[in-house]
Amino acid sequence: MRKVIYILYIVCFTLLLMGCGVDQAVKKGDKFWAVGEYYDAAEQYKKAYSQTPSKERTTRGQRAKKLAECYRRLNQTNKAISAYNNVIRYKQADSLTHLYLGQLYMRNGNYKEAAKQFAVAIDSLEVRDESEEVRGLLQLAKTGLESSQKAPQWKKEGSAYTIKKMDLFNSRRDDYSPMLSGDSDDQLYFTSTRNQAQGDELSGITGAKNADIFYVQKDEKGKWGKPQVIASELNSVYDEGACCFSPDGKTMYLTQCATDPDYPRYAKIMVSTRNDASWSKPKELVIARDTLSSFAHPAVSPDGEWLYFVSDMAGGMGGLDIWRCRLESSTEVSYAENVGAPINTPGDEMFPTFRPNGDLYFSSNGHPGLGGLDIYYISHPTPEPSPIKGGENVEVAHPGWPLNSQGDDFGMTFEGKLNQGFFCSNRGDLRGFDHIYSFYNPEVIQTVKGWVYEQDGYELTAAQVYMVGNDGTNIKLSVRSDGSFTQEIKPNVDYVILGTCKGFLNHQEQIRVEPTKKSEEYVLQFPLANISAPVLIENIFYDFNKATLRPESKQALDELVQLLNENPNITIELSAHTDCRGSEAYNEQLSQRRAESVVAYLIAHGIAADRLTPKGYGESNPKRIKKRVAEKYEFLKEGDVLTEEMISALPEELQEQYHQMNRRTEFKVLRTTYGLFDKAGKLVQSPAAAPQPKD
Template identity: 55%
Template sequence: MSVKLRIIYIVFAVMCLAVSCSTPEKHQKKGDMFFAHGEYFDAAAEYKTAYSTTPRSDKEARGMRAFLMGECYRRINSTSKAEGAYRNAVRYNYVDTTTYFWLAEMQRMQGNYKAAQKNYELYLNLQPNDLRTRNGIESCFLAPEMKEKGSTYSVHPVPFLASRRADYCPVLFGEKFDQLIFTSTRPQATGDEESGITGMKNGDFFYTSKDEKGKWKPVESLQGSVNSAFDEGAAAITPDGQTMYFTYCSVDPEYPRYAEIYSSSRSDATWSKPQKVEISSDTLSSYAHPAVSPDGKWLYFVSDMPGGVGGLDIWRAQLDSHGIGLIENLGEPINTPGDETFPTFRFNGDLYFSSNGHPGMGGLDIYCAHPDTVNNTWKVEILPSPVNSSGDDFGMTFEGVHNRGFFSSNRKNGRGWDHIYSFERPEVVHTVTGWVYEQDGYELPQSTVYMIGNDGTNMKFGLKGDGSFEQIVKPGVKYVFLATCDGFLNYKQELTIDSVEHSTCDTVYFPLPSVNSPVLVRNVFYEFNSAKLTDDSRSALDKLVQLLKDNANITIELSSHCDYRGNELYNRKLSQHRAESVVDYLIEHGISPNRLTAVGYGKLRPKVVSKRLAASYKFLQEGDTLTEQYIKKLKENQQDTCNALNRRTEFRVLKTTYGLFDDSGKIDAKALLDNKAPKKTGKTEPVVKVYIPTPAEAAAADGKKLPEKKTESKAVGKSAANTRKNAPAAEQKSDTKTPNRVVPAKKDTVKAAKSDAATGQTKAAATKKDSTTVKLQNGAAKPQTKETKSAAKMNEDSLKAGKAKEDSAKAAKQKADSLKTAKVKADSAKAAKQKADSVKAVKAKADSIKAAAVKESAAKAAQPTAEDKNSKAKAEKTNAKQQKAVQTKENAPTASDKTAPKLTKAQKDSAKAVEKAAKAKLKAEKKAKSDSLKLAKKKAKEAAKAKAAAAKKREQIQKARVKLAAAKAKDEARKAADAKAKNVKTTVRKNANTAKSETAKTPATTKNTPAKKSAETNTRPAEKKMTLKEREALKDSIIAKAKRDAEAAKAKEKK
């Protein structure tokens, strides 16, 4: 009994000694030491032991130790354990009032916003001016709204980067952003010891990249000398990808754990030994979470150094050739009394960072700061849910210009371990669509478009069949598009995309002016009854200026047109002055006068309806000419439309080699490459050309036709429509050879000129003012006339009359009388001559008609009466026309022009029927030939298909035969092997029995005889009896041989 009591006493004594050695005070003291070194995981374990061993009656000590335990759990992101510890501190009435604040923070980080709001309000009653508490209360209202509202972001975990420990701070880099570095505490990290801060291994860098198919390769440790047994994390790569800055934390038992920034250089695929970045001489502050600005000139980092707004702030240091330069705090609105951490940049200069000092959803939330370079400040906004959560969200990285990438978060993780998530927002795509077409509306799919951007873009591409193209462009880049096409002038458009938040589709148009036809200058307006340009015309004329600058080697004719209404002479003068006004505007804006020619056409060149006009106005047909006769047949509102179309300003290209040749006639290479017009020395003036119409053009403007004349030139003898169609070529030829084309004056024109000369001094002065001297290409100045009048005579008479009136009234009156007398004589002489010519012409025409009738009646005697009537009618019609004629002998039609006989209606119908039948027959033959060709092709195709099917079927049958033969051979081999094995077995047994019987008959003492020897020989197989394995081996060898034979047969058959 005494022995048992002694043992009990010994055990009790040991227990008392153990309790005395592990008092709460010792554990608290040890926890304080860990806490001072920043090893919060180890400190929390000691505080927990001290708390659990403290008697419940000692409320003050339990409250203090619970609060210290909560501080450690909060720092290692174990929010649920921290909340429990703070609750215990409140329960034991711990005196530190910040307990309410930190308890509210932990509750908000877990999404318990109502409880958090209550504890924030309790703390605000104790500290009414605390900004962080007010932000926390605001967040309790803001977070549920953000969560309910949501966004277009999609967030997902990344399995290939996940581990059973912490993974955080991903960084995308490389030319295509196809490389990734991140920090992890996974078991593969360097070193064997666990961190006293987190209870896990120290962080190391890990690396992955995409393969050729765009898939991420397996994760591996970063090559080089960066990783160590200590803690590395939160990397930043410079824009050139050659330098890496990162956070480094060493473990020194004699000093607290301070963070520092190190750098490493890249050589091929490895990183050099890190070097410390000396930011400041302050050794008691931490420097962490580096980030490099997009231009590579600034190093941003996080520090608690003095001079900040509060807590951890974001600072920046200037990078120069000597290292670190100027250091400055970013200040408000980025920094707050809370903590701002993990800065990263996007390509456009936007700064992304995490903060718990701004209103948010809880813990660290991600914010975006847009730079305002004008006011040198930032505009801060929070990223929406689900990017942000009630936990810690930080370390955002983007895949170049795309709205996707990775970030870190400890959401939905009770241990507080971080993991990497991917995010993506619907892609913002900026496209530009363009159309290249001729100004009249015809598409030009044969054109080529060049796209040049200030980011280095240089592209050349063709167009679709409808003359359009579509290209993707980048925001913030200035683009220049140049459209070119043979036979057309170049056209340039500029475009810059500003928006980066929403997808856009811009449209640009390229109406290419033609080199070979007139080009309408739209939206050119003049004041009423004046040649003065309105302010609304400047925009259209500025485009023309730019067009001429872009095509510096062309010269143009600038023309103005009127409708048919009003006085014709007045309209001609007005259109001339308006053309000159446009030319003056172009000269004022830098266009050389040598490249410009002003022409006023009045009503002489009515508009020809183009495809574009026909599509816009349904009552018009493509190819119609808007002459006076055409317009008067339309409705009143349609007439107004056509008259408006006739009132226009146009230009056409005269020459495309201006300035390309020097004085010696050699091409100027510099002018050709620069596309710049040469600078001319000396004073120059634009060419002012008063256009003198041909009779055909004058008749075309009125919608009439002139009678054909044998002696007329081709330009005069053509119809109005052909004249309008071929006008550009005819004019260019005229400008080159005979720029001053003068036509004979009519009788009434001369009469009007002489009448004007006799009306007095005012009329003479006006006539003198209206006369225009034209500068010809050969340098000679000649007087010009108005439409269909003798310019020389008109101006000469006008000048003489004006001079006579200026000298004396009497001289003018005498001259007028003499002119009247001369006029009467001239008229009488001319009338007599015309009468004689008319009689001759009538007689000649009658003779030609009679000859034609005789010839036709001889050829076709079927209808002599009708032919006589037609001849008589033609003769009467000719006599009537000749009596009304006022033309001179030079303009009178000759008899030979009317001698060609005309076909009858029946003959025309017969010819048409024959032609139609011939066309139908030809069409039928072509169709039959085409059908037979198609049928032959179809039959050939079907025959080829049938042949291929038959060949395939034969091949399948052959394969089946080979397969069957192989199966048969295999089966036969198996049967042969079984039979052979059975025979062997039977033979063995038989020999064994024979040997046994022989042995029984022979005496034991008998010597070996031949019979015995034979028996012994027969019994040898029995002595070496085949085992089961041997039999199976024999069987397998036989089967194998059969297989080989079958395969050989198969190969032979294939061959």
């Protein structure tokens, strides 16, 4: 008898301890859930669920629901489906249970089962109150049902996209949000929770390390290297990721989520600037004085004037929405506005990004799609220069399979003007980890690429390029750090493109874009003449010891005529120079006659004579070497003057080459106000100006 009583005592005591353990697990799980640590919360809810007796059906169902919610947020689809089915099994399901289960079956590609769950959710929601929240959930359920019915056909139809998993970039953890940078798109930044990320602790949110930003460099042969750690204060022990860049590449906007064990995590947007070769420690970009909302996934419009981002702040349409604000400077913004419908929905809209042509790409689970987050885009209303916002004339397009899948697809970045680049997806990964993929769509894209540089000098990074087309295009472009620009153009359009820079003469090019069946790039050069220094006119040739212009000089002279027509308010001195051989008097006379020959050609081609002053310098002004010229010759350095003494000291086989450099034709600007004033000094016409883009 005593033995039986003892056994019963042990059993009761054990059950009591188990009950206490279960309650403790639930309390811990709730605490983790409150601060967004879903991985740690799931561990506790799993323990509580497994130790809850099957006969306690209500309690077991409630704990299954908490576990399901964690798995859903962790992208552990199969575990979440199993947990939600247990919620239904124990009769604790509601309309949200069936809505979420339908979305999870979509992520698994089980469209038939998804349709059943969405139908149940619709029936349940239609009999509830007409609150805004219920209307939003009902819309999501109806969109889900439409998606589940149409997705098999969409996958069958496919698209022109081809994709490839980038094993070189990927790890065994999350790798996502790729973003190209550099003048030639030769750098790729992305977010990763791989082992090389800073810090030693694992995140209670994901169970992995906190994310850092990594980068990859392309070599001179166009081959990508291996991912590298960024050696600066850009990353911290917190979560960093989802970055973007200003058009000049000097400012990075990124998402950061700091850790607080007792407070929910709210993401914020940070700013880092590039100093020499490193990125500075990020500082917060204050968008609103709202400490209870998240601000994440920044994207800068191609014109550099608008910052798009994602937030759950008040005034949205449900879930996460895309917002925008004007960039007053790199560290200050104006008030935020919601981009509205049809872009935003009652679901989540995330990861906005821009294609260089102005198209806005984003990911959403609130539009009809294949499952999870799908990629969508809004075509930029060219030639309208303003950034995209929602409205009646905005249409949301779906790129189809295989760019989109039943999993999460997001984080586009584009390589040049072509429809190619990188994105990320967790398709096919049972753990729910994201990986980077390349994409390519062989659409026909026509572009113009140009370089603006000082004539006989280097690139002009402060230059502005104006483009006007007879289709209404009227835009202003900035150049990259190598003086280049790239712009998409349309067939059957005539364009005038003007390169300008303060202190330099304008240069204009014209192109007629013909239709083509394959992508094509027009390449143009914009050499700008310095107003304050002599400018060499290359390829001017005279008969030996004569002033007669040779026929091969015609192209260079016609280009000079064009330059003077494009800059009608300047007058120039046209100078000719000889080498030091022969008498000074003869060389001066010969050079004067040669300068007059060039002036005569210009007058014969419509240039007013009073804009031209011929001057022969003979051998009196030997050439002074500029840095760019010095780089081409072993025996020269910047600032050298090709005097007779210097040339005679060179090896004999090199002397003729340097005599040829002294035999040259140049021009320099004398005035920039020709024709602007009358004899009384009154302004009679406005100076010729670059075409300005429309407001």
